[in-house]
Amino acid sequence: MPSVKPAVAADFSQVRYPSQEIPQPGALIEVAAGVHWLRMPLPFALDHINLWLLKDGAGWTIIDCGFALDQTRANWERIFAERLGGNPVTRIIVTHYHPDHMGLCAWLGEKFGLVPWISRAEYLQAHAMYHAIGGASNADALELFRRHGISGDSLSSLATPDIAYRRGVPVLPDAFTCIRDGNRIAIDGREWEVITGYGHAPEHSALYCAPLGVLISGDMVLPRISTNVSVWPMEPDGDPLAGFLQSLERYDVLPADTLVLPSHGLPFHGMHARIGDLRSHHAARLDEVQAACVEPRTAAEILPVLFRRTLDRHQMFFAMGEAIAHLNYLMHRGQLLRHADGSGVYRFVRA
16 A cells, blocks of 8 residues: 655635634525525535525525435525515526435525526536436446455445435426626626636536626635645546646635635635645645555555545545546656556556
8 A cells, every 4th residue: 555644734824714603504604795695404414505695676586405404404495584585586587406405406496486597517417417318327437446456345345226326406497597707797796707616516606796706606715725626537548637736726816805705614815825725735636646556556555644634425426536536647747657447457567
């Protein structure tokens, strides 16, 4: 097994939080003019998601919908009854297809007679996941992980029903309004620009409002945790880490004092420093992965290099995707070579 170096400590000193206050269930906190923060529970180690309600003339725009839990529905109902001043929801925007963002989209849409605004790739990916087609089944994931070195009980422990996505997203909308990079969406008389990002999801939409100096970053820029960037079976030789790092460049041009509204953690200032830290984090991990591959290694053998903690089953699933992403990145740049043995298991070695 490769040796494990001490973890590279992240520098959070330049990340500044306007407030440590967190919205209580069913409550809102206004973080900018007409921009309200709410928080919903998640049934994972990462136990919350931040959602956003934007005042929009005589109505409201929802950005992201929450995982389909009874508590999430109850929190939404309380907000509708007590917090919206009797005004309806008139638009739903979804940043990407993951269940904590897409989960109650159809329920909310039916309630208010709306279809979601979402990028085309995210809408189609949600349907692939829901129906477990196009490389989105658990069997496809297990075969990918087998080819990258997971076997026996470890592989069996990652088996889940193909309906797992439906636990968070029980119903999907049958129609959508397509949003694309560079679109400008008028909300309450202000323009919000769609900034597309890659690597975490196929076509993730962040939203930037220059007049307010606010970026709703979704999962692309988070204040304390690094965004998951994984290879999945529908694109096994993909290079999502390159897409993610290139996407971060889109935020370099935004003003330094931009208020970032992330999907997890607290709203924060210091985006440029945080992006610099993310770049340093991945550069360090890539150096460590390359060093570990002085002898042929599978992605499974690289896990201790990237993750210095015990992983539960849910975390292991995403950790494998991320390990493959780092190996593929180095392979695509000629720094690692990939070979398959007689059983089709991949090993990577320094070029």
